[in-house]
Amino acid sequence: MVITKKEIDRVCSLARLELSSSERDEFTCQIDSILGYVAKINELDTSDILPTSHPIPLTNVMREDEIGESLQIEDVMFNAPDAGRGYFRVPKIIE
Amino acid sequence: MNLEKLTCHEIHNLLKSKEITSLEVTSAVISRIEAKEPDVHAYITTTFDEALEQARIADKEISRGKELSPLTGIPIAIKDNMCTKGIKTTCGSKMLHNFIPPYDAFVIQRLKEAGAIIIGKTNMDEFAMGSSTENSYFGPTRNPWNLNTVPGGSSGGSAAAVAANEAILALGSDTGGSIRQPAALCGVVGFKPTYGRVSRFGLIAFASSLDQIGPITKDVTDCALLLNVICGYDPHDSTSVNRPIPDFTKSLINDISGIKIGIPDEYFIEGVDPEIRHSVEKTISAMEDLGAIRVRVSLPHTEYSVPTYYLIAPAEASSNLARYDGVQYGLRIQKEGLVDMYSHTRTQGFGNEVKRRIMIGTYALSAGYYDAYYLKALKVRTLIKQDFDEAFKKCDVLITPTSPTPAFKIGSKVSDPLSMYLSDIFTISGNLAGIPGVSIPCGQTQDGLPIGLQILAPLFGEERLLQTAYTIEQNINC
Numbered sequence: 001m002v003i004t005k006k007e008i009d010r011v012c013s014l015a016r017l018e019l020s021s022s023e024r025d026e027f028t029c030q031i032d033s034i035l036g037y038v039a040k041i042n043e044l045d046t047s048d049i050l051p052t053s054h055p056i057p058l059t060n061v062m063r064e065d066e067i068g069e070s071l072q073i074e075d076v077m078f079n080a081p082d083a084g085r086g087y088f089r090v091p092k093i094i095e
Numbered sequence: 096m097n098l099e100k101l102t103c104h105e106i107h108n109l110l111k112s113k114e115i116t117s118l119e120v121t122s123a124v125i126s127r128i129e130a131k132e133p134d135v136h137a138y139i140t141t142t143f144d145e146a147l148e149q150a151r152i153a154d155k156e157i158s159r160g161k162e163l164s165p166l167t168g169i170p171i172a173i174k175d176n177m178c179t180k181g182i183k184t185t186c187g188s189k190m191l192h193n194f195i196p197p198y199d200a201f202v203i204q205r206l207k208e209a210g211a212i213i214i215g216k217t218n219m220d221e222f223a224m225g226s227s228t229e230n231s232y233f234g235p236t237r238n239p240w241n242l243n244t245v246p247g248g249s250s251g252g253s254a255a256a257v258a259a260n261e262a263i264l265a266l267g268s269d270t271g272g273s274i275r276q277p278a279a280l281c282g283v284v285g286f287k288p289t290y291g292r293v294s295r296f297g298l299i300a301f302a303s304s305l306d307q308i309g310p311i312t313k314d315v316t317d318c319a320l321l322l323n324v325i326c327g328y329d330p331h332d333s334t335s336v337n338r339p340i341p342d343f344t345k346s347l348i349n350d351i352s353g354i355k356i357g358i359p360d361e362y363f364i365e366g367v368d369p370e371i372r373h374s375v376e377k378t379i380s381a382m383e384d385l386g387a388i389r390v391r392v393s394l395p396h397t398e399y400s401v402p403t404y405y406l407i408a409p410a411e412a413s414s415n416l417a418r419y420d421g422v423q424y425g426l427r428i429q430k431e432g433l434v435d436m437y438s439h440t441r442t443q444g445f446g447n448e449v450k451r452r453i454m455i456g457t458y459a460l461s462a463g464y465y466d467a468y469y470l471k472a473l474k475v476r477t478l479i480k481q482d483f484d485e486a487f488k489k490c491d492v493l494i495t496p497t498s499p500t501p502a503f504k505i506g507s508k509v510s511d512p513l514s515m516y517l518s519d520i521f522t523i524s525g526n527l528a529g530i531p532g533v534s535i536p537c538g539q540t541q542d543g544l545p546i547g548l549q550i551l552a553p554l555f556g557e558e559r560l561l562q563t564a565y566t567i568e569q570n571i572n573c
Contacts, residue, residue, distance in 0.1 A: 003458065015413060015457040016420070016438040017450055030512055031454060037513055038402040038468070041475045051473030052480055054304050054334065055290045055529020056554060061333045075197040079424035088422050091433045 002035040098123035099260040103317040117168025121150040124170045128261045137256035141215035149212045165320045167210030172262035175216040178297040187221040187231040190444035200297020202325045209324045217252030221446045223301045226518035230448045244502035247277030253311045254281040265311040272522025275534035279497035279547020290529035291336035294329030302411035305526040315565045319343040346561040352386025357490030361397035367499045374538035374546045381571045390490045394482040400524040406472035413456030480528045487553045497534040497547035
């Protein structure tokens with residue numbers, strides 16, 4: 001096994017996902033076989049190779065900090081599951 | 096005349112000569128959608144009323160003698176991961192089942208400026224994760240060539256819509272083959288431009304260093320026309336490339352004499368369907384008859400591209416999809432505590448394939464595994480990119496099959512994610528290297544399923560791709 005059920009639990013807690021016990025078994029098994037397959041890249045010696053995070057050469061793109069047009073507050077809040085007075089409302093987090 | 100069967104450039108000529116109206120074309124496409132949708136299910140949302148209204152406006156402008164753009168009055172289908180102001184944009188997910196964007200994606204702004212008519216939003220694998228369009232919250236799309244088979248994915252709705260004449264043109268997005276593979280399986284043209292050519296502003300992110308929007312069309316000419324509209328620099332996308340855009344229709348040249356076509360050994364291997372191999376070989380010979388020069392090349396790290404992709408893409412996805420937390424838009428499952436609300440929302444909002452990839456990506460980026468998985472994959476990405484740099488020293492374009500198999504049966508790979516991942520074995524490297532690629536029809540199997548041929552070019556080699564694809568289309572009876 002590349003990954004254990006305990007590690008799956010840790011990953012789920014990091015990613016804010018919850019699995020039922022049968023899902024936990026199924027996902028562990030599938031992800032184990034996927035990780036076993038992708039581990040193929042370890043056959044390669046990459047000690048002298050630089051990583052590529054982007055396919056084309058890019059440098060930081062800067063612009064002047066100018067006031068531009070922006071969306072109307074009511075258009076932005078339109079999709080909010082719960083909102084009021086121009087704010088997103090969430091469950092209480094401070095006692 | 097069945098107007099829905101025509102290409103964009105054919106309709107444009109008829110509109111220009113006032114033989115037909117945009118309203119007639121749009122109505123013909125709508126009737127076709129109404130007839131075919133119960134079988135094909137290419138669309139998540141249709142926008143008939145707005146489309147008819149836009150068609151009337153286009154006709155008024157035409158009758159007033161306004162200069163027509165090649166896309167004026169032409170119905171186009173949009174993959175449902177591109178934001179359309181006021182039109183529901185779901186990304187094929189329960190998480191966004193009710194999301195109505197307050198703005199248009201860059202490509203949508205461009206299409207509207209060009210006078211194109213949005214006819215609907217097409218079905219897709221949830222968050223573009225999949226190769227069959229079976230991972231949609233809204234149910235699968237069926238391949239119009241054989242309704243028991245998949246259309247490919249993740250842009251399966253767009254490819255099926257064009258193949259079934261339910262749209263004249265379509266846009267898809269390609270992260271590991273999601274334009275080219277469904278185009279191959281549905282017998283249409285699918286083009287992934289160079290990374291950075293088309294702005295990703297308003298494209299719902301899956302894997303940001305790989306995602307690219309592109310055309311799905313009935314022929315190569317339409318593909319060039321659509322590229323002319325969607326390519327270009329956009330300051331809203333920090334990876335957009337500020338580089339002049341040629342008139343792509345100038346590359347529709349019927350000539351490949353002297354062009355060096357590279358045939359990579361690693362793409363003609365065991366496991367490629369024999370009928371696909373035969374069709375591609377036959378096309379290569381026909382290209383030689385037209386004066387192309389066949390060159391044998393090697394891309395030695397090809398076997399590492401799927402493993403590399405399935406670390407990098409999930410890693411980027413796990414980060415991109417962290418934003419779906421039930422606060423600002425989309426689904427919320429109300430709970431007493433904040434963290435409970437997050438996890439219930441995400442657990443109920445995402446489907447299984449999305450959860451799998453979030454978990455793989457979270458694992459590959461987590462403390463203790465980052466170097467072994469994610470960083471290692473980025474280094475192998477360099478090797479894959481270098482393979483292409485070396486190969487393109489010897490040839491102008493590469494010719495390969497697009498997909499190792501024709502359209503497969505619905506349900507046949509759903510329970511085995513790894514076998515599904517291998518559907519993209521020939522397209523994934525192109526995304527890792529950022530290079531452009533196109534899939535064009537190249538014959539049919541004995542069962543009557545389409546076969547696709549892939550052409551790849553170096554970074555910003557779109558013009559070469561179009562010229563090669565156009566010459567094959569005009570001369571070779573596949």
